[in-house]
Amino acid sequence: MTVLAAVLALAGVASLGVLLLQALQGAEIWPGFAAGAFYALPVAFLLMAGLVIDSIVHRRRG
Template sequence: MSNTPPEKVRVPAARAEKQFPAPHTSPDPRVPPRKSPFRRFTAVLAAALALFGLGTLAAVLILYLGSQAVAPWLIAASLYALPLAFLLMAGLVIDGIRRRRRG
């Protein structure tokens, strides 16, 4: 074991001008980050599809519980809208991860 006091072992912290900003922040804080209109459109489309799919699924369940005939397009809409919205949202998450790692 060493008899050196802890104050002499510690290394002083780096000065502020030597530190680098986080990779996802802009060098100039006044400049907002660039937003893609394609990503915004995809996010709105995915949200609309998810809400539409949940609405059609609720309608199908309510009609079945009421012992009424359900239109085939309503069943097809509920079967295709929710998985498509999920795939779009998963693509947005993967793209967000890729953008963050790329910096």
């Protein structure tokens, strides 16, 4: 899960970077980059938050 969250976060940041560069150049923006930034980053955030909560629960129990 940690690796998936990290990969999604990196893919989302990369998509956002490409999206911003294309917008600054005035080029046509491919919708896949926008979808990558809009969906990958929140999913990665939720996965990471879930991992933190899971870690806290395991520490309190053990």
